[in-house]
Structure formats: structure tokens, C-alpha cells
Amino acid sequence: xxxxxxxxxxxxxxxxxxxxxxxxxxxxxxxxxxxxxxxxxxxxxxxxxxxxxxxxxxxxxxxxxxxxxxxxxxxxxxxxxxxxxxxxxxxxxxxxxxxxxxxxxxxxxxxxxxxxxxxxxxxxxxxxxxxxxxxxxxxxxxxxxxxxxxxxxxxxxxxxxxxxxxxxxxxxxxxxxxxxxxxxxxxxxxxxxxxxxxxxxxxxxxxxxxxxxxxxxxxxxxxxxxxxxxxxxxxxxxxxxxxxxxxxxxxxxxxxxxxxxxxxxxxxxxxxxxxxxxxxxxxxxxxxxxxxxxxxxxxxxxxxxxxxxxxxxxxxxxxxxxxxxxxxxxxxxxxxxxxxxxxxxxxxxxxxxxxxxxxxxxxxxxxxxxxxxxxxxxxxxxxxxxxxxxxxxxxxxxxxxxxxxxxxxxxxxxxxxxxxxxxxxxxxxxxxxxxxxxxxxxxxxxxxxxxxxxxxxxxxxxxxxxxxxxxxxxxxxxxxxx
Amino acid sequence: xxxxxxxxxxxxxxxxxxxxxxxxxxxxxxxxxxxxxxxxxxxxxxxxxxxxxxxxxxxxxxxxxxxxxxxxxxxxxxxxxxxxxxxxxxxxxxxxxxxxxxxxxxxxxxxxxxxxxxxxxxxxxxxxxxxxxxxxxxxxxxxxxxxxxxxxxxxxxxxxxxxxxxxxxxxxxxxxxxxxxxxxxxxxxxxxxxxxxxxxxxxxxxxxxxxxxxxxxxxxxxxxxxxxxxxxxxxxxxxxxxxxxxxxxxxxxxxxxxxxxxxxxxxxxxxxxxxxxxxxxxxxxxxxxxxxxxxxxxxxxxxxxxxxxxxxxxxxxxxxxxxxxxxxxxxxxxxxxxxxxxxxxxxxxxxxxxxxxxxxxxxxxxxxxxxxxxxxxxxxxxxxxxxxxxxxxxxxxxxxxxxxxxxxxxxxxxxxxxxxxxxxxxxxxxxxxxxxxxxxxxxxxxxxxxxxxxxxxxxxxxxxxxxxxxxxxxxxxxxxxx
Ligand SMILES: [K+]
Ligand SMILES: [K+]
Numbered sequence: 018x019x020x021x022x023x024x025x026x027x028x029x030x031x032x033x034x035x036x037x038x039x040x041x042x043x044x045x046x047x048x049x050x051x052x053x054x055x056x057x058x059x060x061x062x063x064x065x066x067x068x069x070x071x072x073x074x075x076x077x078x079x080x081x082x083x084x085x086x087x088x089x090x091x092x093x094x095x096x097x098x099x100x101x102x103x104x105x106x107x108x109x110x111x112x113x114x115x116x117x118x119x120x121x122x123x124x125x126x127x128x129x130x131x132x133x134x135x136x137x138x139x140x141x142x143x144x145x146x147x148x149x150x151x152x153x154x155x156x157x158x159x160x161x162x163x164x165x166x167x168x169x170x171x172x173x174x175x176x177x178x179x180x181x182x183x184x185x186x187x188x189x190x191x192x193x194x195x196x197x198x199x200x201x202x203x204x205x206x207x208x209x210x211x212x213x214x215x216x217x218x219x220x221x222x223x224x225x226x227x228x229x230x231x232x233x234x235x236x237x238x239x240x241x242x243x244x245x246x247x248x249x250x251x252x253x254x255x256x257x258x259x260x261x262x263x264x265x266x267x268x269x270x271x272x273x274x275x276x277x278x279x280x281x282x283x284x285x286x287x288x289x290x291x292x293x294x295x296x297x298x299x300x301x302x303x304x305x306x307x308x309x310x311x312x313x314x315x316x317x318x319x320x321x322x323x324x325x326x327x328x329x330x331x332x333x334x335x336x337x338x339x340x341x342x343x344x345x346x347x348x349x350x351x352x353x354x355x356x357x358x359x360x361x362x363x364x365x366x367x368x369x370x371x372x373x374x375x376x377x378x379x380x381x382x383x384x385x386x387x388x389x390x391x392x393x394x395x396x397x398x399x400x401x402x403x404x405x406x407x408x409x410x411x412x413x414x415x416x417x418x419x420x421x422x423x424x425x426x427x428x429x430x431x432x433x434x435x436x437x438x439x440x441x442x443x444x445x446x447x448x449x450x451x452x453x454x455x456x457x458x459x460x461x462x463x464x465x466x467x468x469x470x471x472x473x474x475x476x477x478x479x480x481x482x483x484x485x486x487x488x489x490x491x492x493x494x495x496x497x498x499x
Numbered sequence: 500x501x502x503x504x505x506x507x508x509x510x511x512x513x514x515x516x517x518x519x520x521x522x523x524x525x526x527x528x529x530x531x532x533x534x535x536x537x538x539x540x541x542x543x544x545x546x547x548x549x550x551x552x553x554x555x556x557x558x559x560x561x562x563x564x565x566x567x568x569x570x571x572x573x574x575x576x577x578x579x580x581x582x583x584x585x586x587x588x589x590x591x592x593x594x595x596x597x598x599x600x601x602x603x604x605x606x607x608x609x610x611x612x613x614x615x616x617x618x619x620x621x622x623x624x625x626x627x628x629x630x631x632x633x634x635x636x637x638x639x640x641x642x643x644x645x646x647x648x649x650x651x652x653x654x655x656x657x658x659x660x661x662x663x664x665x666x667x668x669x670x671x672x673x674x675x676x677x678x679x680x681x682x683x684x685x686x687x688x689x690x691x692x693x694x695x696x697x698x699x700x701x702x703x704x705x706x707x708x709x710x711x712x713x714x715x716x717x718x719x720x721x722x723x724x725x726x727x728x729x730x731x732x733x734x735x736x737x738x739x740x741x742x743x744x745x746x747x748x749x750x751x752x753x754x755x756x757x758x759x760x761x762x763x764x765x766x767x768x769x770x771x772x773x774x775x776x777x778x779x780x781x782x783x784x785x786x787x788x789x790x791x792x793x794x795x796x797x798x799x800x801x802x803x804x805x806x807x808x809x810x811x812x813x814x815x816x817x818x819x820x821x822x823x824x825x826x827x828x829x830x831x832x833x834x835x836x837x838x839x840x841x842x843x844x845x846x847x848x849x850x851x852x853x854x855x856x857x858x859x860x861x862x863x864x865x866x867x868x869x870x871x872x873x874x875x876x877x878x879x880x881x882x883x884x885x886x887x888x889x890x891x892x893x894x895x896x897x898x899x900x901x902x903x904x905x906x907x908x909x910x911x912x913x914x915x916x917x918x919x920x921x922x923x924x925x926x927x928x929x930x931x932x933x934x935x936x937x938x939x940x941x942x943x944x945x946x947x948x949x950x951x952x953x954x955x956x957x958x959x960x961x962x963x964x965x966x967x968x969x970x971x972x973x974x975x976x977x978x979x980x981x
Contacts, residue, residue, distance in 0.1 A: 084872065170871065171870070171871050347914055347917060348912075348915040351911060351923075352911055378900045381900075382897050385893065385968065386968060386971055386972055387975070389569075389968055390972060407889050408870075410893065410896075411867065412867060414892075414897075414900070415863055415864050415867035417899075418863075418899060419867070422864070425837055429833060430830075433829050438920075438921050456920075486871055489868055490868055490871050493868055493872065495872050495873075
């Protein structure tokens with residue numbers, strides 16, 4: 018490994034990150050919420066640490082190998098998660114322990130949106146803003162990671178088929194150089210945020226709430242500035258805007274880029290993953306609404322509004338709330354929760370296993386059945402017009418199995434901390450899928466579970482966010498061999 | 500399809516099955532338990548139906564195609580399950596509804612061992628004997644199915660690698676003709692039952708209990724003649740005998756055959772699946788005992804006895820009990836329950852996904868990680884000395900995914916009947932893995948859940964028992980095309 022180069026890069030990253038503490042300081046000044054010093058100290062610590070890492074290694078230049086990408090990616094997220102917790106730790110309100118501050122920071126950066134805090138409405142504005150901004154930055158990082166970086170490492174849903182087909186992404190000639198790709202994606206991400214902000218504002222949110230919620234919507238994050246989440250506004254208009262942007266943000270930013278460049282939306286409908294995703298959302302929404310109507314849980318208009326919103330919010334792994342879906346009757350909570358395992362499209366900031374993987378697994382399952390009937394036929398799996406290679410198929414199965422294996426192991430770990438089964442499985446599922454809300458004891462917040470359980474969940478969020486294998490690779494002896 | 504040939508075969512099957520009602524009639528006479536007529540009527544109905552199916556088609560001769568094997572296999576199990584319920588339905592004690600009688604019959608035949616009955620100790624002896632015999636017959640059928648029939652259809656753990664390696668099975672020249680293979684397997688199965696019976700009897704069981712429990716032990720079934728199961732005898736000797744035979748019965752009968760023919764036990768240790776299975780059992784047992792000791796759940800000797808017995812009973816998917824493991828602290832119940840998803844070795848009467856599949860998935864998972872580090876290397880997965888082909892790898896992934904998908908769907912179905920999450924997931928898991936006991940409301944018996952839920956569980960037992968794809972194939976249009 019080129020340790021000095023990696024130190025240099027991390028140093029730059031931390032110095033840049035320290036700058037992101039300036040906006041919350043301005044918010045603190047504007048609202049006079051007496052949290053300025055917490056951010057100032059955090060900025061100082063982060064900037065100095067960054068400089069201390071950067072300066073001695075400022076001349077370190079060495080070609081980074083592909084393999085270094087794994088280490089740098091994991092370090093980026095863990096180091097930012099750790100330093101991101103400083104404001105939570107230093108602020109007097111909220112008064113968080115180290116593990117709680119870490120949990121909140123990692124939950125923000127990974128766009129999970131699980132929180133250990135209650136009484137959000139009474140917190141300093143700067144802290145509230147900072148949480149939303151963490152999600153926004155995390156989402157930005159994830160989009161670039163998913164579209165531009167992980168594929169070069171051989172990981173992730175995007176790479177699985179898009180590098181091999183003459184599909185939307187290749188057509189649009191997304192520049193192969195990571196920095197230029199990143200810039201293009203950020204423009205789209207920022208533009209989407211801006212439109213979302215304006216829509217929320219026009220629909221009646223304060224500028225502060227509109228900004229904060231546009232941040233966490235586009236990031237598929239789910240943090241809110243109110244305990245009641247989107248339900249606080251009790252506005253059908255705001256809910257519809259939110260649903261629209263949750264769906265848009267859960268679609269590949271590679272597609273957005275292609276559609277924007279060519280001014281056409283047919284790209285979306287030609288993309289098999291997007292089509293499958295939209296169909297799934299439609300079915301889930303219909304079943305949810307039907308379930309609510311049949312059980313008479315709400316009056317008709319509420320059933321429509323709540324059913325649509327919660328189905329989209331959970332299935333896209335955003336995690337905003339307008340109603341407590343965990344208390345809904347029968348199969349509904351579990352069904353939505355399992356939809357979050359499928360998750361969003363690859364190349365978005367959404368979580369879960371990603372729609373394309375599930376689509377491929379279903380197609381391959383059907384193929385296996387057909388193979389039994391026609392043992393000697395050569396049956397290939399196609400997505401769109403493209404034949405899936407053995408390597409891609411195995412990568413998908415491998416991801417699926419390891420995902421579930423880690424899910425089970427971490428769930429057992431949670432049970433060992435004394436939690437009940439429903440809390441344990443739903444908390445790990447929620448963290449691994451970067452969803453946010455859980456069931457049981459963690460239906461509203463994660464403040465009351467043991468510290469060890471929070472540690473497991475932080476690991477789960479990271480694993481989910483980094484497509485698991487990016488992290489796992491670091492634990493193999495082969496990786497560290499020269 | 501050659502419908503007339505299939506009718507003829509089913510007719511013969513039913514007539515043969517009707518003969519198996521003679522032993523319970525003898526038991527009824529011996530114990531004067533007033534249940535003779537129920538068995539006599541059931542025998543009559545079964546024999547006549549069989550004759551009615553057989554006689555008009557007695558001259559139907561047509562070469563059966565491989566594809567007919569799927570239909571015949573599924574029909575065998577469903578028809579026997581249905582007719583096997585007659586004695587439960589006709590007997591005055593127990594007074595069971597149709598769905599309950601069906602549940603008990605399918606649970607017996609599939610060697611699941613879940614029961615809807617309580618107060619076993621007070622039931623007529625003939626009914627008790629009949630339940631045990633159902634498991635024994637089911638286990639016999641499964642061993643033949645798994646070793647001799649499913650592989651020719653391209654399904655199942657046995658086929659996955661043994662048909663391709665010069666391993667134990669090929670060495671031993673198990674005759675390719677199904678009938679001869681079946682005969683050899685039945686001899687071993689019967690011999691194992693006999694030794695098990697003699698051991699139980701020598702250890703102090705009555706001949707009736709020894710016979711009944713030897714039946715359900717060798718079948719990896721778990722039905723007992725007492726509500727307290729093996730715990731009724733409160734004998735460390737009996738428990739050790741039971742543990743020994745549960746383990747032996749969970750190992751491939753192909754291996755038993757090879758070991759017996761050549762008089763060597765080295766076959767077992769050379770077999771990668773058996774080795775992995777025994778290591779898993781050892782680890783599980785140690786963790787369980789450690790957990791019980793650390794939490795002070797029992798005094799030391801009880802912790803050893805109960806820990807060993809329950810770990811082996813659940814992990815082999817037998818489902819006998821000496822203690823209520825579902826009430827054990829922390830992670831233990833869930834851990835054991837998840838071990839049942841791994842299950843027994845292929846080619847045994849045990850359930851679960853089968854050890855070989857999990858072994859292959861783990862190896863392939865490791866391979867995927869290595870592929871990321873060495874993107875251009877050609878990395879093959881080996882079991883023992885044999886390289887796993889793409890086709891086998893895909894069959895394993897496919898099985899795993901479809902298994903879990905069906906698990907989730909059936910669990911959602913259970914939730915829709917109004918059951919709680921723990922009951923729903925554990926009941927489906929238990930049925931699909933052919934384990935027996937569940938958690939929550941079904942920790943002791945399945946009598947109190949809704950009829951629709953029992954129907955789902957019957958389906959789950961069948962799917963699990965027939966390695967899923969045997970059943971799924973029948974639901975594809977391609978199968979029914981000429
Ligand atoms: K989220
Ligand atoms: K069983």
C-alpha cells in the first residue's frame with residue numbers, strides 16, 4: 018500500500034470536510050442558538066488533523082493501484098463518520114455519548130437516517146441543519162461512489178451490466194475520468210436538490226425546513242427537522258412533492274445524466290431496472306392502500322395518502338414518515354420492510370440490495386427451473402437486450418448470499434445484547450439497507466438500545482453503504498499481500 | 500404426459516400404502532384402544548381407491564420420460580399425505596378437523612414432526628404408533644428420493660457434486676438402477692432402525708416407545724409418543740443414544756452404504772460435506788453449552804446434557820426435545836433455529852437447505868472476494884478434490900435464492916392470517932426446513948393457529964421436502980407443453 022499517498026488524500030479530505038462546518042456556524046449565528054463554539058472547535062480539530070496528515074506527505078506522489086481504491090473508500094467513510102460526530106459530541110444540546118454521536122454521524126453520512134435523538138423540534142437549528150447536510154454530503158458521495166468508483170473496483174450494481182451493454186450509460190459517453198464524471202453527477206444532484214427545495218418552499222415549508230428536507234430527500238436519507246417527520250406539515254401537496262423526489266432520487270444518476278444531456282425521458286422507460294423498480298413500487302403501493310382500506314385503518318383519503326407515502330418512503334429506503342406504518346395491521350409492516358431489502362436502483366443514493374440484483378436473481382431462478390425441463394438446452398439470462406455473463410451472474414448470487422449471511426450474523430449479535438427478535442432483525446435490516454426506521458423497540462428511534470447494539474448497527478450501515486465487498490476485501494490476507 | 504401410466508403407478512402406491520395400516524390395527528388389538536375401526540375403514544378406502552386407479556389402467560405400459568418423474572414425485576407425496584390423514588380424521592380420539600388431520604399427516608410423512616395435538620400420553624396407542632410409522636415411511640421415501648431419484652431429475656444436493664466426482668458414491672458402485680439402489684438403501688435404513696430400537700430398549704424404554712422413537716429418530720422426524728418428547732424418559736443414556744442416531748441419520752445414506760460395503764469409516768471423514776457438518780455441530784454445541792453455563796440457566800450437568808441434545812436435535816432438523824430451547828436466553832433460540840436452515844447432509848432424511856449447499860455458497864462467496872483482488876485470475880471452487888462447474892454453482896445459488904424468496908412469501912402469507920412476526924417466520928422456517936418446533940405461538944404445538952396458516956405450512960413442508968424445484972417445475976407452462 019502507498020500509505021503516505023493515502024495519508025495525503027485523507028488529509029485533503031478532512032480539510033475539505035472542515036469547510037462544511039461553516040454553513041452550520043452561519044445557521045447558528047442566524048438563529049442565535051448558542052452552538053457556535055461546538056462547530057468552531059470541531060472545525061479546528063478536523064482542519065488541524067487534516068493538515069497534520071497532509072503536510073508531511075504533501076510531496077507523496079505515487080500511482081494508485083486499483084486495489085488501493087478499496088482501502089481509500091472504506092477509510093473515507095469511516096474517517097468522515099468519526100470526525101462528523103464531533104459537533105454532536107461537543108454541543109451541549111443534544112448531550113450525546115460518544116457511541117450515540119457516532120451513531121448519528123454514521124447514520125447521516127450513510128444516508129440511513131436512523132436517529133438516537135428525540136425532541137428534534139427543540140434542538141438548536143445549527144445541529145438540525147448539520148444532520149441534514151451530513152445526509153446530503155453522504156448522498157453526494159454515494160452517487161459518485163456507485164456510478165464512478167465502485168465499478169472500476171469491480172463492485173456494485175451499476176457495474177454489473179452497464180459496463181457491458183451498449184445501453185444508456187455507454188450511449189451518453191459518461192466520461193471515463195472519475196473527476197469529470199463526478200462533476201457531472203454533482204451538477205445533477207445539486208440541480209435536483211434545488212428544484213426539490215423550491216418545490217417544498219412553494220408548498221409552504223419554511224426556507225429552513227425546505228432546505229433541510231430537500232437535502233435528505235435527494236440523498237434518500239430520511240432525516241427530518243421534526244419528530245413527526247413529513248407528517249409534521251400535514252400537507253398533501255408536500256407529501257406528493259416528497260413522493261416524487263423520493264422516486265426520482267432512487268433512480269440511477271447515470272440515467273438522469275443521459276436523459277438530461279439528450280433532453281429525453283425515454284431513457285428511463287428503456288432501462289429494465291427502472292421499469293422493474295417502478296412496477297414494484299406501483300404494486301406495493303396498491304397492496305398497501307388496499308390493505309389499509311380493507312382493514313378500515315383510516316378513512317379513504319387518509320388511506321390513499323398514507324399508503325402511497327409510506328410504501329414509497331420505505332421501498333425506496335428513504336424512511337420519512339407521515340404515519341406509523343410499523344403499527345399497521347397484518348402483513349403490511351413486514352411487506353414494506355422486506356421491500357426495503359430490494360431497495361432502490363443502482364447508481365442512486367438509495368439503499369437495499371438494489372433492484373437490478375433482484376431482477377437478475379429472479380431471471381436466473383426462472384432459468385434454473387427451465388433448465389430442469391430442458392436439461393441440455395443452453396439458456397441464457399437477458400436483461401433488456403443484453404446477455405448476462407457467468408461472471409456477472411456469480412457476482413450477483415455472491416452478493417445476495419453474503420448480504421444475507423452478514424444480516425444473520427449481525428442479527429445474532431444484536432440478540433446477544435439482549436434485544437428481542439423483532440427489534441434485532443428489523444434494526445439490522447434497516448441499517449444494512451440504509452433505510453432508517455425499524456420495528457419493535459426501534460420503531461421511532463434508536464436511543465434506548467445497548468451501546469454494543471449501536472456499534473453493530475454502525476457496522477451494518479457501513480457494510481450496506483459500501484456494497485459489502487468493498488469492506489470485506491480488507492479482511493482477507495490476500496488483500497494485504499504485496 | 501402418460502396419464503394412464505401415472506394412474507396405474509399411483510394405484511399401486513395406494514394399495515401398498517393401505518397395507519401399512521395393518522400394523523396399527525394389530526397395535527390397536529393388542530392395546531384394546533377402540534380405534535380398530537378407524538384404521539379398518541381407512542384401509543378399505545385407500546385400498547379401493549388404489550384398485551380403482553390401478554385396474555382400468557393395468558395394461559398401460561409406456562416408457563416414462565424423465566419429465567414425468569417430477570409429476571409422479573409430487574403426486575406420491577400429496578396423495579399419500581391426503582390418504583394418510585384418514586385415520587386421524589376417522590378416529591374418535593383425537594377428534595381432528597380435516598385441516599388438522601391433513602397437517603398431522605403431511606407433517607409425519609415429510610418428517611417435519613410439527614404436531615397439532617396435545618395430550619399425546621393419553622391418545623390411543625394405535626394412533627401414536629401410526630404417527631411414528633408415518634415418519635418412518637416418509638424418511639424411507641426421502642432417502643430413496645434424495646439418493647436415487649432426484650439426481651436423475653437434475654435436482655438436489657446429492658446430485659450437485661457426487662455425480663461428478665470420483666468420490667465415495669462412485670467408488671462404491673451404487674447400482675444405477677433405481678430399484679436396486681432403493682433396496683440397498685432400505686436395508687441400511689431398516690438395519691439402522693433395528694439397532695436404534697435395540698439401544699433404546701436396552702436403555703430402558705418400553706418396546707412400544709423404543710419402536711416409535713427409533714422410527715422417528717432414523718427418519719430425522721421428531722414425533723414422540725409423549726408430550727415431553729425425549730425429556731419424558733429423563734435418562735442421560737437415552738439422550739446420548741438419541742444424539743448418536745440423530746447425527747448418523749443426518750449423514751448421507753450413500754456414504755453409509757459405501758462405508759458398510761467396505762467395512763471402513765474413513766469414507767465419512769474423507770467426505771467434505773460430512774466433515775463440515777460435524778464441525779458445525781461441534782461449534783454449535785459448544786456455543787450452546789457455553790451460553791447456558793454463562794447465563795446460569797441450568798446447573799452444570801444439565802447445561803451439558805440439554806445443550807448437547809437440543810443443539811443436535813435442532814441443527815439436524817430432528818426436533819426432539821428435552822428442554823424448552825425456545826425459552827433460552829439471548830441469541831441461543833435464534834442461533835439454533837438458523838442452524839436448521841443449514842440442516843442435514845444431502846442424501847439423508849434430514850431437512851434444511853443441506854450442508855453441501857451452504858458449503859458451496861461459502862466457498863463461492865470467498866471466491867467472489869478474491870476475484871475483486873485478482874480481477875483477471877481464473878479462480879475455481881473446489882469441494883474436496885473436485886472442481887465445481889458453473890452449472891452446479893448456479894443450481895446452488897438458484898436454490899438458495901428461491902428457497903429464501905418462498906420463505907419470505909409464505910411468511911407474508913402467515914402474517915396476513917393475523918399471526919405475529921415471531922410465530923410467522925419461525926413456523927414457516929420450521930416447516931420449510933422440516934424441523935418441527937417453532938417459536939412464539941408454535942413453540943409447543945400448532946393446534947391454535949388459523950386453518951389458512953396450517954395450509955401454508957403444509958405447502959412449506961412439501962416444498963422443503965421435495966427440494967422446492969420438483970414442485971415449482973409443475974407451475975411452469977413449459978413443463979406442460981408436449
Ligand atoms: K434512508
Ligand atoms: K423433523
